[in-house]
Amino acid sequence: MKKLIAGVVLGVGLTAMAHGAGDPEAGEENAETCAGCHGEGGAKPVMSVYPKLSGIGEKYLYQQLVLIKDEDREIAEMTGLLDDMSDQDLQDLAAYFNEQDITVAQADPDLVDEGKALYRGGNMASGVPSCAGCHNPRGTGNEPAGYPRLSGQSADYVEKQLKEYRDGERVSGQNASIMMDVAAKLTDAEIEAVASYVSGLN
Incomplete structure (x- = not known):
């Protein structure tokens, strides 16, 4: 009992x-x-x-x-x-x-292939892990872990945040060190591509 x-x-x-x-x-x-x-x-x-x-x-x-x-x-x-x-x-x-409805944008068609490859598989050559591992293959995030939803997020916002993590300008929060390590290995072109991809991910 x-x-x-x-x-x-x-x-x-x-x-x-x-x-x-x-x-x-x-x-x-x-x-x-x-x-x-x-x-x-x-x-x-x-x-x-x-x-x-x-x-x-x-x-x-x-x-x-x-x-x-x-x-x-x-x-x-x-x-x-x-x-x-x-x-x-x-x-x-x-x-x-x-609880509010999510709006999804249209990813840049010229960047979709590169963004998709990076999001789903990372970049083994430079040690970048896949984004999907933490943020879900569909970009819906991981609520228990506190990983945010990326699907439909503004590409410009995602790009800005990745660069701030990479440049050491965004350092607060329990998961910041993870993102700083990931972003440190990303090129500007990779950041642009993956940011565009998640903006249209659904």
């Missing part, structure tokens, strides 16, 4: 963890503040170097919001916007955006 109860408690706990701690409905009101840059539902940013937030991953987005609020990840456009939000507010925001 004790084993049964323990199993039920563990099962409930794992279910709660899987769904995250945020309340999407509660997050909707604060999300209005974000729409000016990231678009309605976080799906259509006003500038291509701003990320799409829709469906990006609740755990990942929450972690990034915490880093930005704590000034561990500096984004000039975000300065002060999260100051008055509680930790629960940030969790609610992450939950709200994660």
Whole structure:
């Protein structure tokens, strides 16, 4: 009987963890503040170097919001916007955006083959691992690990982030060291190709 109860408690706990701690409905009101840059539902940013937030991953987005609020990840456009939000507010925001519909762009046809090869198989010659290993073959990410969805993300944003990882400008967060190591081995042409590929991946 004790084993049964323990199993039920563990099962409930794992279910709660899987769904995250945020309340999407509660997050909707604060999300209005974000729409000016990231678009309605976080799906259509006003500038291509701003990320799409829709469906990006609740755990990942929450972690990034915490880093930005704590000034561990500096984004000039975000300065002060999260100051008055509680930790629960940030969790609610992450939950709200994660439930929004994703929009997928059209990858550059001239870059698809190179981008696809790199995304799926990496580059053995230079030691670049496949992106699919962490971010899923379809680009849907890995929620338990906090790896974000890449499918449909803005190509310009992905390119900018990879270069910031490579140049040591984005160093915060538990997975930053992984991305810095990967990006350090990427050429500009590879970054452009894989960024374009994931923007149209679905």
